[in-house]
Amino acid sequence: MGGLLGSAALVLVGSITGWLSDLMAKAAREVSRRRQAEDTLAYQAHLVEDVSDAIVASDERFVTTAWNRAAEEMYGWTAEEVIGRPTVEFLQPEFVGVEPDEVFRRLLEEGHFEGQVIHPRKDGTRIHTEARATALRDKDGRIAGFVSIDRDISERKQAEEVVRKAGEELEMRVAERTAELREAQAQIVQQERLRALGEMAAGIAHDFNNQLTAVLGFTELLLEHPENLADKERVARALQTINTAARDAAEVVRRLGEFYRPLEDAETFALVNLRHLVEQVVSFTQPKWQQQAQSRGVDVKFETDLREVPLVSGNEAELREVLTNLIFNAVDALQSSGEITVRTYAIGVDVVLSVKDTGTGMTEEVRQRCLEPFFSTSCLEPFFSTKGEGGAGLGLSLAYGIIQRHRGTIRIESEVGKGTTVILQLPVQVGQQREAPGTEVMAKSRALHVLAVDDEPLSLQVVAGYLAADGHTVETATNGQEALKVFQAGGFDVVITDRAMPVMNGDQLAAMIKETTPDTPVILLTGFGDMILARDESVGNVAVVVGKPVTLAALREALAEVT
Secondary structure (H helix, E strand, O other): OHHHHHHHHHHHHHHHHHHHHHHHHHHHHHHHHHHHHHHHHHHHHHHHHOOOOEEEEEEEEEEEEEEEEHHHHHHHHEEEEOOOHHHHOOOOOOOOOOHHHHHHHHHHHHOOEEEEEEOOOOOOOEEEEEEEEEEEEEOOOOOOEEEEEEEOHHHHHHHHHHHHHHHHHHEEEEEHHHHHHHHHHHHHHHHHHHHHHHHHHHHHHHHHHHHHHHHHHOEEEEEOOHHHHHHHHHHHHHHHHHHHHHHHHHHHHHHHHOOOOOOOOOEEEEEEEEEHHHHHHHHHHHHHHHHHHOOOOOOOEEEEEEOOOOOOOHHHHHHHHHHHHHHHHHHHOOOHHHHEHHHHEEEEEHHHHHEEEOOOOHHHHHHOOOOOOOOOOOOOOOHHHHOOOHHOOOOHHHHHHHHHHOOEEEEEEEOOOOEEEEEEEEEOOOOEEEEEOOOOOOOOOOOOOEEEOOHHHHHHHHHHHHHHHHHOOOEEOHHHHHHHHHHOOOOOOOOEEEEOOOOOOHHHHHHHHHHHHOOOOEEEEEOOOHHHHHHHOOOOOOEEEEEEEHHHHHHHHHHHHHH
């Protein structure tokens, strides 16, 4: 028995020893786990303290529960001063771009908020932060508190403000500079317009002077030598030349609004006999290349080589002006005695017209640029802007524009000291054909009682002369008010009136006539007629618009249209 009890005691002691060993091992493990947890917490607390962002924690009632060292440095309050107090008592955040209610709604419903916040610091200054707040929940999902991580972005905001202000200042300076540039540009444009206007006027004067040369030359020859008046054939040729020059001068004015105007598909040209045109131009430029050239000691040998060529399609006045300019320039290019040769010949389906002189010639640079509008150089003759600083530089560019409108080409061959050759090449037919203007005068209309109104005595005299020569009865007036009295005194079939007149202008007169006698047609005769027609403008109370200077054919055509 004693041995049995002894054995039982040993077993019991062994069991107790084993249990104690297990208990001690478990206790050791628990102590180790707790120490590890404490170390982890201590490490985590160390991390929280060492992080550069402010970390602020609060419970579900927003009472501060944690406040790290970065929060102390950022906001100025110590952890002892804030823990246990509601966070809003000392931070009082100002949310940027969002209302406080929206911030709390996001925290409570969505569980997080990110945005910029402006906080007052303990010393009264303000700090701009970027905040990321998160709601903390317990195991049942209820909010147990909040934690916010705030990063100081004040320096960044200051830099952004500096950049913003610099940008605004830059924009302001750019705007000021832009305004200055625009003003300067406007001044330059205005100066260029004035310069171009002056040069254009000089070019127009050049073309007019070309036409006036023929008018003055032949009228002076007839006046100085009245014995030549008995030679009817000679007088007729002179009068025809003067008439042609006047028509061409009127054509210069008409083309002012058509500089470099492209040829329209519906536009038609007349058939032009280029050989006849050359003979005509040579005739009425003779005062320039013979008498005037001799007066300055230049002996010009003028030759023509005019072969039979097909008719070309074109505006006769424009082509005549181009050739006139070419001949005049060739004369001016001759410093002493020299030769000018005008030729016509055919190449395939094209007709060629060339003007060659043995004058000063051009450099290669000038030859390449002389087609540019307003290009000017003192080494060129007037048509190419050669007479010193007075040259306008319009002649050759205008000629280029005219030939382009005729679907032709212009080529220049020149060498300094050896002369210049200008070669024009035109296609035989371009578009539809019509009779050349002025070749046939429209038949006279029936005898009419006409009231002619114009404040320019010469214009009125010409119109009245046209009408009387065609058998019409004419009465005249010098302004609209006078014309209205004359009109009311007797019945008129037609009224022909100028537009710009004192007292009462042509538009006002036409309105008064239409008000009293709506069936009486009014023809408006004005120097702006071609511009009105080119712009397709409608003029109220007027049946027909005719441009000045008016020709007999144009006047007859207008009368036929209204009657």
